[in-house]
Amino acid sequence: MNFRIRHPYQRAIITLAGFVGLALLVTLATWGLSAAGTIDLAIIWIGMTFLAFFGLLLVVIWILGIRQMRRAKAFLESERVLVSWTYSTAEWQQLKETLWQEEKGDWKLQFGCLTFLLGLAGLLTGIMLGWQDGLFAILTQGLIGLMLGGLVGGILGVLVAGSNYFSARQAHSNPEPGLVALGVNEIYASDDYFKGDGVNSYIREVKLTRDKTFTLVLELVFPPRPRMPSEEQWSILVPPQWVERVEEILPVLVTYQEDRAVESD
Secondary structure, eight states: OOOOOOOTTHHHHHHHHHHHHHHHHHHHHHHHHHHTTSSOTHHHHHHHHHHHHHHHHHHHHHHHHHHHHHHHHHHHTSTTEEEEEEOOHHHHHHHHHHHHHHTGGGGSOOOHHHHHHHHHHHHHHHHHHHGGGOHHHHHHHHHHHHHHHHHHHHHHHHHHHHHHHHHHHHHHTOOSOOEEEEETTEEEETTEEEEOOSSSSEEEEEEEEESSSEEEEEEEEOOOBTTBOSEEEEEEEEOGGGHHHHHHHHHHHHHHHHHHHHHHO
């Protein structure tokens, strides 16, 4: 089977790389201003804290993605695959167009939350820095902190929207057709990979819908995840020539899930 697996968290990596670059620029700028005696040394530590946080988060997500890619590759090369296919050029173009339309909302600039929170953080930081120098210093430093925090929040909003657009555009222009592989409680579909243990993560329901096209709809249950739902619905377009084979393996997937769920009770 010829295939090329892409990093599943590519969009997050692009966004975090932008955050790291911005934090690095802010740290270097504040370092230079502090050396000139223009700003307090504490500002440098704030920039370095953000740099370390985003940098560590970038490394962790990159490592998790590599681990996921290796697991997916092992599945695709194993005998656990019950059925697999690669989309035709026309099918792949249809899928890309559908995804492109669905993700348009992610390109909008999200100024509100980031701008407010970072503006507030800048305001409080400025107030604390000017607290010992009187009311004028408090107002001045607070205003400067508010403006800088709001500016950084706006820039972060631009980075998020830009990275979403870049990732969507990159996926839309990808000429290599997506690959789908189905196994017992194990699914790979165009860079997304799921492997259940039958207890904490499993396929709750599988059905094949028939409209103008054939679509495999899977209800997946994941272990508790921070700020992410424990349930997801995956919809996979099934080429007509593979419908019969997919229908054959549906009872296997559902029976396996039900058996393990009974055991866990």
